[in-house]
Structure formats: C-alpha cells, structure tokens
Amino acid sequence: SDILAGAKIFTSNCASCHAGGQNIIMPARKKTLKKEALSQYLSGGMTEGSVIHIVTNGKSAMPAFGGRLSDEDIASVASYVIDQATFDKW
Numbered sequence: 001s002d003i004l005a006g007a008k009i010f011t012s013n014c015a016s017c018h019a020g021g022q023n024i025i026m027p028a029r030k031k032t033l034k035k036e037a038l039s040q041y042l043s044g045g046m047t048e049g050s051v052i053h054i055v056t057n058g059k060s061a062m063p064a065f066g067g068r069l070s071d072e073d074i075a076s077v078a079s080y081v082i083d084q085a086t087f088d089k090w
C-alpha cells in the first residue's frame with residue numbers, strides 16, 4: 001500500500017467528514033483520526049487492519065467504501081491514516 005496514493009484518496013473520499021483528522025459528524029464523541037482517539041475508540045485498536053475494516057464496512061453514520069474503492073485503495077488510505085496518527089501529523 002502507498003501512503004502518497006492514500007493521501008489523495010483521503011482528500012477525495014474522507015476529508016468531507018475528516019478534514020485535518022477531525023470528525024465533523026460526531027465532534028462531541030471525539031472519534032477523530034488522531035492517535036489517542038484511534039487507540040481508544042476504533043474497534044481492534046490503532047492498526048491498519050482496523051482502519052481497513054471500518055472503511056470497508058462503515059459504522060453508524062460512516063458510509064461503507066467496500067465496492068466503491070478497490071481493496072488496494074482502501075489499504076493505501078489506511079496506511080495514510082495510520083502514518084498521520086502515529087507521527088502526530090494531523
């Protein structure tokens with residue numbers, strides 16, 4: 001998977017709700033894409049596999065991207081999200 005490709009996929013598909021790693025749909029619930037939030041709230045913890053799972057299947061108000069993005073593109077956007085969170089780039 002490719003972090004640079006993931007950055008572009010994020011801009012096109014995720015930034016409407018998660019610009020800057022935030023969560024504008026559920027700000028009160030603090031389910032952002034930052035390290036602390038992913039460790040605390042993301043089912044399976046802060047791993048690429050957990051991000052792939054939520055992106056593929058969706059959750060509550062987050063749409064499923066399985067079938068809309070290729071598995072390769074989902075893996076790339078997951079690499080990007082984990083890199084951003086791990087190194088506090090948001």
Ligand code: HEM
Pocket residue numbers: 010013014015016017018023025026030031032033034037038041042043051054055059060061062063065077078081
């Ligand atoms: C949650 C990634 C697109 C709305 C999350 C989480 C991740 C994520 C990693 C877990 C956050 C946490 O538990 O702290 C992405 C990626 C996207 C994307 C990579 C693009 C491929 C969107 C879009 C929307 C959205 C377009 C709005 C229409 C939400 C909501 C949650 C969430 C509401 C909280 C779900 C819950 O726990 O109930 N997203 N997201 N996401 N996302 Fe997205």
